[in-house]
Amino acid sequence: MKNYFKIVLVVAVGLAFNACSKLQNNVLAPIQPQGNIHPIGWTQLSSPDFHGTYIKTHNYDLSTCTSCHGTDFKGGISQKSCYTCHQGISGPLSCNTCHGSALNPAPPKDLAGDSLTTSPGVGAHQIHLSGSSFASSVVCSSCHVVPQSAGPGIHPAGTGNALIVFSGVAVTQTNTPGTRFYDSTKPTIVPTPSFNPQTLQCSNTYCHGNFKNGNNFSPTWNNVGTDQDSCGTCHGIPPNTPVHQGQTLQTCYYCHEPMIGPGGVIQDSSMHVNGKLELYGKSLSVW
Ligand code: HEC
Ligand code: HEC
Ligand code: HEC
Ligand code: HEC
Numbered sequence: 001m002k003n004y005f006k007i008v009l010v011v012a013v014g015l016a017f018n019a020c021s022k023l024q025n026n027v028l029a030p031i032q033p034q035g036n037i038h039p040i041g042w043t044q045l046s047s048p049d050f051h052g053t054y055i056k057t058h059n060y061d062l063s064t065c066t067s068c069h070g071t072d073f074k075g076g077i078s079q080k081s082c083y084t085c086h087q088g089i090s091g092p093l094s095c096n097t098c099h100g101s102a103l104n105p106a107p108p109k110d111l112a113g114d115s116l117t118t119s120p121g122v123g124a125h126q127i128h129l130s131g132s133s134f135a136s137s138v139v140c141s142s143c144h145v146v147p148q149s150a151g152p153g154i155h156p157a158g159t160g161n162a163l164i165v166f167s168g169v170a171v172t173q174t175n176t177p178g179t180r181f182y183d184s185t186k187p188t189i190v191p192t193p194s195f196n197p198q199t200l201q202c203s204n205t206y207c208h209g210n211f212k213n214g215n216n217f218s219p220t221w222n223n224v225g226t227d228q229d230s231c232g233t234c235h236g237i238p239p240n241t242p243v244h245q246g247q248t249l250q251t252c253y254y255c256h257e258p259m260i261g262p263g264g265v266i267q268d269s270s271m272h273v274n275g276k277l278e279l280y281g282k283s284l285s286v287w
């Protein structure tokens with residue numbers, strides 16, 4: 001009788017242990033209700049426990065999710081894929097998950113979730129990217145180093161501060177020695193633009209007038225729609241130089257067609273603020 005109990009006990013303990021270790025190996029078999037692993041509000045946008053908010057307030061560190069949801073975020077041992085909701089081609093690593101929209105990955109929305117152009121993270125992004133009736137569009141890489149992909153250890157760095165690094169059209173050199181209109185009494189202009197995160201002003205960009213005979217205007221990033229792009233801000237109409245004496249908006253086209261036409265109408269905005277001087281029917285990429 002004693003032995004019988006012993007066997008029953010051993011078997012029972014063994015079964016219990018076995019079940020337990022199975023559970024251990026398979027910790028993530030369906031757990032109901034949700035909240036065992038994650039807080040209740042984890043998938044509710046309005047909750048302080050929302051996973052997006054959690055990620056944002058933990059340096060955007062997605063590496064902590066991969067152990068259960070897989071390094072490809074397609075479920076892993078949790079069998080809960082991030083792609084159910086994040087349906088972009090790269091799932092939660094898509095370029096518009098944390099900033100931007102379906103239109104493009106630039107704000108709005110910004111990292112704070114804001115959409116107004118007065119918000120520093122939003123500012124004048126979209127007007128630069130779409131271009132306007134009078135100027136060509138500006139690519140991200142003119143103002144940022146653009147990551148090729150996102151993911152733990154790649155992007156974001158998690159500092160929460162966007163780096164502004166100017167290149168391309170923003171640093172176009174002018175009054176280059178050896179060119180037809182080179183003026184040796186003036187310096188060669190090699191722009192070294194900067195962005196001041198306190199005043200939110202851009203300084204010394206080619207685009208806003210840091211070129212030969214330009215006005216070198218410093219626009220404020222989040223003052224959109226306040227005429228910081230009207231004729232005469234970046235350069236005079238006309239510039240104050242001998243060749244321009246007596247010229248008016250009506251006559252610019254004599255020498256600057258086809259960019260501008262009769263009546264001072266910008267005819268081809270892609271030729272304006274593109275780093276090239278349109279002069280006498282030619283597009284001078286070095287001037
Ligand atoms: C220890 C394992 C584990 C880790 C680590 C983990 N998860 Fe989960 N997650 C689960 C399991 C299991 C479920 C399904 C049960 C549940 O919802 O609680 C789940 C569910 C989810 C859901 C709901 C899925 C749906 O289809 O409803 C989201 C969203 C989620 N996790 C996001 C994350 C994020 C973001 C991270 C990293 C910050 C993370 N998880 C880290 C195990 C984990
Ligand atoms: C049940 C749907 C759902 C699932 C599953 C889900 N997410 Fe989300 N996630 C959302 C929603 C909704 C948002 C908010 C989108 C917005 O604000 O426009 C979001 C936001 C995010 C953000 C942006 C954070 C921010 O605000 O900057 C990240 C990163 C993210 N999720 C990662 C993950 C990861 C990783 C997983 C899988 C482990 C996951 N999500 C699974 C619905 C989901
Ligand atoms: C998980 C969230 C997340 C995803 C996904 C993401 N970003 Fe970002 N991004 C950020 C954060 C946060 C910043 C602010 C700077 C930082 O912390 O690195 C940022 C900044 C940027 C900047 C400003 C320059 C810089 O690096 O500071 C660019 C450009 C950018 N991201 C482009 C992209 C592109 C392109 C992709 C897709 C390949 C992408 N981002 C995917 C969160 C994300
Ligand atoms: C004309 C220059 C310019 C261009 C072009 C540009 N950005 Fe930015 N970007 C900025 C400035 C200025 C900020 C504000 C930085 C700050 O507030 O410190 C910024 C901030 C950001 C931020 C951080 C937002 C936040 O909430 O702080 C992201 C993300 C970003 N840019 C992504 C992009 C992407 C993606 C593109 C292209 C699709 C792009 N940017 C094109 C100038 C530019």
Ligand code: HEC
Nearest residue numbers: 208229230231234252256259271272273274275276277278
């Ligand atoms: C955002 C700054 C900016 C504003 C605002 C601006 N320009 Fe320009 N403009 C430039 C730059 C930069 C150049 C130098 C050549 C280039 O890159 O296109 C230029 C050159 C020109 C030229 C010489 C031909 C050419 O394109 O090379 C004409 C003519 C001209 N602008 C007319 C105008 C008129 C008319 C307006 C108002 C509708 C105007 N600009 C507003 C930046 C500006």
Ligand code: HEC
Nearest residue numbers: 181212213235237238239241243247248249251252254255
């Ligand atoms: C008679 C010909 C002529 C007319 C008309 C003319 N330009 Fe120019 N423009 C030039 C020449 C030549 C240059 C190159 C001069 C130089 O780089 O020194 C130039 C250059 C420019 C530049 C580049 C900055 C500079 O001075 O090099 C701008 C901006 C510009 N013109 C704007 C205008 C505008 C605006 C008008 C009309 C109000 C206009 N131009 C009318 C001949 C003309």
